Amino acid sequence: MVLSRQILFTGYDAIGFIAVVAMLAGISVVVQAQVWMGRLGQSELLGPLLVTVIVREVGPLLVNFIVIGRSATAMAAELAGMKVRREVDVLDAQGLDPLAFLVMPRAISMALCVFGLAVLFILFSFFSGYLSGAFLQTGPTDPAIFVRSVMRGVAPADFYNVLAKTLLPGLVIGVIAANEGLSVEGVATDVPQAVTRTVTRSNLAVLIISVIISILTYM
Amino acid sequence: MQEQTSILEFREVTIRAGALQTTGMRDVDFSMIRGDIALVMVEEGHEHLPLAPLAQGLLTPDDGKVYFEGECWEDAGPGRQSMMRGRTRRVFGHYGWVTNLDMMENLCLAESHNTQRPLEDIMQEVRSLARRFGIDEVPEARPTRVHPLILRKLEWVRAFVGSPRLIILERPFLGAPKADGARLIEAVCEAAKRGVAVLWISDEPRVFEFRDWTCVRRFRMNGDKMLAEESNKGTST
Numbered sequence A: 001m002v003l004s005r006q007i008l009f010t011g012y013d014a015i016g017f018i019a020v021v022a023m024l025a026g027i028s029v030v031v032q033a034q035v036w037m038g039r040l041g042q043s044e045l046l047g048p049l050l051v052t053v054i055v056r057e058v059g060p061l062l063v064n065f066i067v068i069g070r071s072a073t074a075m076a077a078e079l080a081g082m083k084v085r086r087e088v089d090v091l092d093a094q095g096l097d098p099l100a101f102l103v104m105p106r107a108i109s110m111a112l113c114v115f116g117l118a119v120l121f122i123l124f125s126f127f128s129g130y131l132s133g134a135f136l137q138t139g140p141t142d143p144a145i146f147v148r149s150v151m152r153g154v155a156p157a158d159f160y161n162v163l164a165k166t167l168l169p170g171l172v173i174g175v176i177a178a179n180e181g182l183s184v185e186g187v188a189t190d191v192p193q194a195v196t197r198t199v200t201r202s203n204l205a206v207l208i209i210s211v212i213i214s215i216l217t218y219m
Numbered sequence B: 001m002q003e004q005t006s007i008l009e010f011r012e013v014t015i016r017a018g019a020l021q022t023t024g025m026r027d028v029d030f031s032m033i034r035g036d037i038a039l040v041m042v043e044e045g046h047e048h049l050p051l052a053p054l055a056q057g058l059l060t061p062d063d064g065k066v067y068f069e070g071e072c073w074e075d076a077g078p079g080r081q082s083m084m085r086g087r088t089r090r091v092f093g094h095y096g097w098v099t100n101l102d103m104m105e106n107l108c109l110a111e112s113h114n115t116q117r118p119l120e121d122i123m124q125e126v127r128s129l130a131r132r133f134g135i136d137e138v139p140e141a142r143p144t145r146v147h148p149l150i151l152r153k154l155e156w157v158r159a160f161v162g163s164p165r166l167i168i169l170e171r172p173f174l175g176a177p178k179a180d181g182a183r184l185i186e187a188v189c190e191a192a193k194r195g196v197a198v199l200w201i202s203d204e205p206r207v208f209e210f211r212d213w214t215c216v217r218r219f220r221m222n223g224d225k226m227l228a229e230e231s232n233k234g235t236s237t
Helices: A002-010 A012-039 A043-084 A087-093 A098-136 A143-153 A156-182 A188-218 B051-055 B078-085 B103-114 B119-132 B148-160 B178-193 B205-209
Strands: B006-015 B025-033 B037-041 B063-068 B088-091 B166-170 B197-202 B216-222 B225-228
Touching (some): A002 A012, A002 A043, A002 A098, A012 A098, A043 A087, A043 A143, A043 A156, A043 A188, A098 A143, B006 B051, B006 B197, B025 B051, B025 B063, B025 B216, B037 B178, B051 B063, B148 B178, B178 B197, B178 B205
Parallel strands (some): B037 B216, B166 B197
Antiparallel strands (some): B006 B025, B006 B063
16 A cells, blocks of 8 residues: 555656656757767767666666655655654554554655656657657657667666666665654654755765766776 | 453553653553453543553553563564554544545554455444444545544544454543543443453543443552552443
């Protein structure tokens, strides 16, 4: 029940916003890449460049940041509110372990949603990039050529990279948000501070994890 | 005849008044077996007695031990404690609902989480108990959208769902219509006959003076001491 609701809120409800951001990012990155690669006469490097920028870095990072801003803050505020209203005590008194009932489903759903949203982000980015390139005549009009170009740049390591840069930070974001929310000690004025700490700590954690995974994957 | 199984036992329990509880307790020593009803009368101004959280292992006493079904709360790990609490039910002295769940989810939560019973079966029992307490339809809304009078009676419903070993009632008449009090007392007596131990904490003399209790033991808080009064082993009429 809790897991499905969290997936609905963090994942399904965010698809529209993620699609818009991905489309805009796709247009911006893909069109620029196509223009500059064409000018440099390195059009064959378009695929690897797009994969490097969107699949390895921009996609997972942006999705993590969006999920922090949209869902982790809401999660921290919700749990902090529950703590203030003593609802966590009510759960505990009914034999529901707050860690198992509140924290675990939220952390797991966050990880799954960040992964799913990152995959959608990458697909939407490429799709919008292809459409805008074809429309502005800066890239191939044949979708097969575009797809082949991208696929040439994809290595098996990219798959593991996307997995690691979404599942792991997603889990960490969920744990940080839940922990900050539940650390509030019964005072409503502590709720905004818990939300602020969630944002700063989650952003920092995502960047650190992203750098470490990039180093481990590609060095 | 009820089996003489200890359900709840306080052994020389002392807890000092502090930030979390406004009322302290000293050398509290009592036990409850299956089918026992214990009425604890608290003094005005000392309603926030930490008896319920101690009985559920949510608070650790400064001295002494609390046992539930022969097992000391302090000796049980967090997972075991949750399982043990799953066999208790409670009407809370403070707000007792989870606001992001609707009423039916709230009412079924403990039973569905702590047992293997099908949800539909639990929901049916909830509806039946609600009718017993004068609520024809369980509201579908979340608790913040439900009238406080209905909310209080729904707390009674939740306390009787399933087969708990111990029911703790913290001032259950607070905010409830007086006319419905008899229904709760009747339900408590029936639960006791089934072997449920009931710990009733009240600041209302009418609960203490009610004579038709079965197997009732009366205690009165005098400062931080709990004093036992005469017991009534008669049967309910």
